[in-house]
Amino acid sequence: MKVIGDLTGVRGSEMEEVVVEETIVVGSAVAGAEETTVVFAGSDVADENWVIPGSGVAAESERTVVVGFALTKKKVNSFMQPKLLSLARKKGIFFVEIDFNRPLSEQGPFDVILHKLTDEDWRHSLEGFQEEHPEVTILDPPYAIQNVYNRKSMLEEVAALNLSHSYGKVGVPKQLVVTCDPFSIEMEVEKAGLAFPIVAKPLVIDGTAKSHELSLAFDQASLSLLDPPIVLQEFVNHGGVVFKVYIVGDAVKAVRRKSLPNVDRRNLGNTEGIIPFPRVSCAAAPADEANLEPGVAEFPPTALLESLAKELCRRLGLRLFNIDIIRKYGTRDQFYVIDINYFPGFGKMPEYEHIFTDFLLKLVPNKYMKHLACA
Structure with missing residues (x-):
């Protein structure tokens, strides 16, 4: 699902207008005929659930596992399949696209960063971020990928x-x-x-x-x-x-x-x-x-x-x-x-959705193990 243009979201009782420019909305799924939960990729509210007006759903206060991702368009299309995103949401996992036009340190908070880029600037940015935020799991460290x-x-x-x-x-x-x-x-x-x-x-x-x-x-x-x-x-x-x-x-x-x-x-x-x-x-x-x-x-x-x-x-x-x-x-x-x-084409691996989401939850066991029982 892609959203292009202006979209008004509701956070609590306040109205706020969000400008979205070809942003991939991931971690979202229609849970029922009247329920749609959206996480805006690359936004500073990526750790909160937003609700589209008219859905009749109250914003959730419980924090979820937030996975920031930096992938090529081709990799996004092959990996971020609807079945994966739907299952991830049920397990309390949301994928948020990282905005390359903003410093990485200004985005998040993230529990995990998933990436596959060869750009040298990105590598330095990620290494600097890891020094500042050792609590965030990087998949995988740039030096190892090399x-x-x-x-x-x-x-x-x-x-x-x-x-x-x-x-x-x-x-x-x-x-x-x-x-x-x-x-x-x-x-x-x-x-x-x-x-x-x-x-x-x-x-x-x-x-x-x-x-x-x-x-x-x-x-x-x-x-x-x-x-x-x-x-x-x-x-x-x-x-x-x-x-x-x-x-x-x-x-x-x-x-x-x-x-x-x-x-x-x-x-x-x-x-x-x-x-x-x-x-x-x-x-x-x-x-x-x-x-x-x-x-x-x-x-x-x-x-x-x-x-x-x-x-x-x-x-x-x-x-x-x-x-x-x-x-x-x-x-x-x-x-x-x-x-x-x-980070190959995991979409070709049998049951990759279950394997990958369980793997992400195991990276943060102390805070999020309860989500495993929800899938």
Whole structure:
């Protein structure tokens, strides 16, 4: 729901006119035919419930959990779904959009700040706010997010972990970071002993579409066409399935997605050049279990995923992220982490509304645990 223009609200017995300019009204829901509660995003009354005249509803005095959010328009559209907002309201949680035209210190009060922005000014603003308001939970700290915006540091944490569990082993594919002139890539690859085909990924994830453009290089000659800085990974056959593991605090959920098909290395001589991923895969599409081999379709053991998530939460300092995992084709218990994404598309995670709202309430247990019983 968006409100554009002037809107008169009632707070208690007083009338006050509020000017709203393309403000997203979140945390609002129609609880009945005659009841509408509104929280004005970015306003200095974000911690109060306002009532639209004529609704016949008295303003509530009980304070709720206020989550300030700073997200791109695309992320707002995918994450702030009506079902999430309605459930959050029932649990006493209201999402309030942060106004970038005003100092962060003048807004709130907030219990939690949820964000996914790469702007340097925003990072400094948030870090300054955290120093002034240590009682506010930041999801997640800017310094921690930076670790997964660089694919080198991202996967170094997994490589250092080298998790070996009774249910399997988790590592990373053999890889190489190249920051130099593209004409020297061939020599670097040969020196590192990487085998073809090779997955090429931009080194830095900066929120642009380009930072997610991946490609597959099949021969030495094609390497000079790549654009450093990049990360090169050996392609591991995995049966065309990637497991996307979503982490929200202590909650871990895995889904299956289509990925690149296996490559027959015996016939590599018949394939050359670079192929962009979008032409050969559709990561957004669910993997049809009926068309998969049993060993390929089987999810990684829950105990293994929970151990991995717990260790990465500790090492990365993050609570909202997902891990892309593949199983080496022909094995049952050998897994590789190929990517980590901060604050991914949680809308694709089963039951994300319940998982996310319960997670938010657990961040402020002493004051708001009573709301858990209301959902």
